[in-house]
Amino acid sequence: MSHDCGVIICDFLITDMPSSAVFASGTAKRTAEYQKKRAEEEPDFPRKNKRVKPPDHPLTASEWKSLKLTTPNPDRFDVRMMSSMLADGTDINVAKSLLAYVAMDTGTLSYELLLRYLTLCVGSGHHSEVFDMYDIMRSRFRTLDTGASSLFIKGFSRTERWKEALTILENIKRAITPSPRNYGDTIAGAVLHGDGDTAWALYAELMEKGLIPNQETWQALFQCGLSHQGHEDGLQSILLHMRDNQIYPEETLAKDIKAWFESLPEQKWIGSWSTVDPRGVCRSCQAELESIQLSREEYAQLKDRVMGDVIQGRDVFNKTTPEELESFKNFVKRKPAFDVVIDGLNVANIGIKGNQSQTLLEVVSELERQGLVILVLGRKHMQRPSRSWDRHDMSLVQQKAHCFFTDNISEDDPFLLYATLHSGNHCNFVSRDLMRDHKACLPDGATRRLFFKWQRGHQLVLSSYTPGKRVRFQRILSYDTIVQTHGGSWHIPYDENGAERCTYEVPQKWLCLTKAK
């Protein structure tokens, strides 16, 4: 099957610019920046700076008083001052002097002010202050809110009193589910103090609650594995979890993973940073990566789900009508299997407005030249001759390709998906639509990832179109970008530091791990 596909890909004229492919990481950001640059620069209104400026040294009570009197808006002066100290990362003594002034002035300190001070302490790592604050706040207030609890967990987990973080975590559980970050901090605390078992128990609890762990948590666990042997299975299961959920580690985590593999005794792993060439071969170890093509079972599963959830959905009338769907199914059954399905309206609107039919015709002609069986999907209004839909062009299109026109009030994308999936694994589709709304209709993550994998392997995107020139499509990658292993080796795609990747993009850099023989 993959052989078939390879032939087809070679048939297409392909631009040799993998970096600008829609699914490559960073493309969306570059495009956005480019368009922003092109757009007219709007005058930048400076935001009204209402923030009070914190002093650079501790002040006495009278100095604070005079400062408060000179600010234009003395309302909630203490809290606002503390917030700006937080933002500026001011020295803790300045904050203390403010607290001293407020305490002497009003006789008490508000919870809000203390909370902000606590944030400052935790942020700058003043552990003894955190302990003091814990005593004060526990005796002063009946309970702590989630924000304070999270801060205490974070603060405690870095010190020898890290076990108290566990009790605070228990307290949070009474009201709400703790956040993955709460768990992550506690796990990091346990790892830091050499208690690997507690860390793994917490990790199991976190996964059981269906939370999505942070990359920092994984990092902590890998570091734990680095310093204390054992838990090898657990760490491998993390990697498999990444594979199943199509998660890519960040560069820092990738480094830890590499270090852990290399530290394993008597296994002699060798890690290297690598890229993959377009044929799907790792440039470091020359191993071939997994194909993007779906297995027969996966394909059947995806087909069922797309039919059930995307096209019919909860209400078949939302996107079409049962009669129309039935007539389309019959239409597809009557015709031979298609090699390529074209989203007529999407393709037609790539070019200049006004001669949509011509654009469509050129794309169809190009594909026809390659000897493919083509289906063009459109809406009924395209058949009505007009300025943009030339009668002659449309009749030529209908000669070269099979055509199906849906009602004007129906959506055409579901039909596109159905026809492509129905024609078999070799069939591609042409559209610039990223199909995110259809992907979102799928109920579970596994099917969604399957859909995305299929989409990356079967979607042809017109890179650019100028009338008269030959039509070019972007390359379809032949390999799957996902964490993968065959016992003797691991290939892990990772996000580079600073690279901003959209959800529908995939990373370009790989970590290649092989066993030395």
Next chain:
Amino acid sequence: MYHQTIEMMRFLTPPLLNELRRRLSLLSTVANKQLPLTCLLPPHHSAPLKRPLYTGATLRKDVPLPQSKEDQTEEKLDLDIWKSVMRFQVPAVEEEKQGGEEGGGGAAPSGPGGGVAGQEEVSPLEATRELVVMWRQAGKLVPEIMTDEELGILAEFQTKSSKKKYLKYLAIKEGHKNNHKQKQEKKKAERSERFLEDDRIRPGGVRGEEGELRNTFLLQFWGRSLDKLLGWRSAQAVVFGQPLVFDMSYEQQMTRREVENTVSQLMEVEGWNRRAPDPFHLHFCNLQPDGGYHRELVKRYGAEAWERLLITSTEQRHVDLFPRDDLVYLTADSPNVLRTFDNSKVYIVGSMVDRSIQSGLSLANAKRLKLNTARLPLDDFLQWETGAKNLTLDQMIRILLTLKESGRWEEALEHVPKRKHDGFYQEKPQQDRDRGSDKDRRFSGRTRGDTGFRAGDRERAFSRRASVLKSGDRAIRNGDREGDSDKEIRTGDRGDSDRAVRTGDRGDSDRAVRTGDRDGMEEWRQKQMNGVVRERGSTSRHKDSVFSSRDTVAVRNGDKERGSTGRHKDSVFSSRDTVAVSKEAAGDAENRQNTQTTTRVRTSLKTKMEDRNSTAKSGKKLRKEE
């Protein structure tokens, strides 16, 4: 020498002293050591010392920041003073806080004591309550008072962010409520002040407040009278008025809050309709008795007022109540544009609020039931600027009411929010514009035109031509759109004498309604029940006048087939005609009556009206509920 130093120091101002201390370290140590000694001096000795002494503490305060190590430790002590303050305060504050919380009211009925005692195993509700209290202290946007119901809803939310969002929503709502209350109180205070002023100027002057009537030759128009009038008008609409259906089948697609918003809008709908000169007969169809819509409606109206409301609410579907051909689903996603308002059609509005845009839901419903659909001609009249073309339910009823009364889109579309458009198109006459936009739509392919529907329309339009002269102004008003060929057949069926009888009847009944004469009304109602008069689209005299005014509109709109002579007479007749035309075939009407008796409106109409008249209090209540 000892005394001398002291004497000298008396005249040293702090900055000077400071300077000295810096330059002469020796002196400073001397001074530091000896200053406390001055306190030991016998009082008689310090007779000339009128000014207070500078003690160590004050000295330190006025000195610019200390540099020496010794001073720094002193400053450090100062920095942590708040800790001891807080620790020292603990017991008192704890008590105060508990007291305050209890005073905080409705939020803590079980009392803080229980919370403390059962700290080991708190109920989820209790934990949520504590969470809210602490979030409030942490400065988050949280309401001050929460009912148990709200707390229950809050506890049901799974994620932290959804909890926060809900609390924020409640807090904002509470803020609005408090502001409103404050305003009211301020007004009240002003009013009472004004009264006091009045009393001062004219002591013993009459005021309505004490039950004494103002000395005036004008009759007092009581609010109750207005309620009664509106009530009768609604009752009339329930029997004769054009139905307007609100489709309540979208509960599954809405969140709890959206259902609440929908019901608020529906209440406004009912209010606008009741106050209209010619109200619709509102039908709430697909209203499940234990569904969210019903629960919320009963909660907002109160069970009693809801029962007394002059609308038809039913579990039945609209397609079971009305003939399918008469129904038109109004939806923003429809490919067809509503050109003219047809008094013989039953329009359906989907009662749904979608905060997250869910397009095509009502269109899907209409497609499923194979109903005709239409959208308002917003693009033909308004220069649309921003926002979706969906409107709120109250805007919708105002548009429809105005349209029903005047037939003019320009007037009706005044109710579209101004922020959404940039005014009306002005220069082009309506007919041209319609044609133009039609053409655009056909060719651009951007807006989706349904060819099948349109073709059918055109055919009907042709068959219509012939009937235009015959059936009078209605056809013209209808434009060339929603004509019904069977109408003509029905017209043919009717004898003239029949019509005469009916009109006579109507005159009577009309008068009865107008004067509010109980006996007349009763008699008229009896007739109704006996089935002497069985017409739906019929009207009062008031309506006749509306018709004739509409007629002139129709003529102004450029109708060339009608002569302008004898227009008035013609119009009167034509309106009668209309009545006949719009009437259902007898069997059909019978059917409808039967279905309606299953709903509670007809059967309990009498009791309802009596109810309303008997208690002025309830009437007042009703008015408040608007």
